Amino acid sequence: MTDDEIKEQFVSILEKHIGIIFKISGAYAYVKQDREDLIHDIIYELWKSYKRFDGSCKISTWIYRIALNISMNYIRGRRNAVLFSSLDDFREKDITMWVEEQSSLPQLEMLYRCIDKLGEIDKAIILLYLDGNSHDEISEIIGLSRTNVGTRIGRIKEQLKKLMI
Secondary structure (H helix, E strand, O other): OOHHHHHHHHHHHHHHHHHHHHHHHHHHOOOHHHHHHHHHHHHHHHHHHHOOOOOOOOHHHHHHHHHHHHHHHHHHOOOOOOOOHHHHHHOOOOHHHHHHHOOOOHHHHHHHHHHHOOOHHHHHHHHHHHOOOOHHHHHHHHOOOHHHHHHHHHHHHHHHHHHHO
16 A cells, blocks of 8 residues: 555545544643644544554544543643644645534533543543443443443443532
């Protein structure tokens, strides 16, 4: 496969699964510029690891893992290298345009603020759950048992109910 074909395939996958990146980045960054920075960071890490993706899990699982890890590190303030130089190849796909397409509802913002008060793992679990992932998929992405995921989801729902009041 040529470099151009790899880039084309990556952009196609990115366009198909961009919603995952928006949901995760929206839960970890509230200011538009921070959200855009986080989206860039996630896409950059996806690109860096794309050639190593071996298909041993679903592409969405791989994207979730990277997006969650980058988001957690972003929040911890452990951002490392210069991130944007390699994204020049994707200029024709303006990331800012994708960000602006995502509408922001007040209820959704309130939910994200409540979710932000959760611990890192609980936050990741509920985001995956709200995105419609099964307990098995969440278990695979997070690395916890299916039973543990189910128990945590129940507890997280109770916490969110209390926070939303």
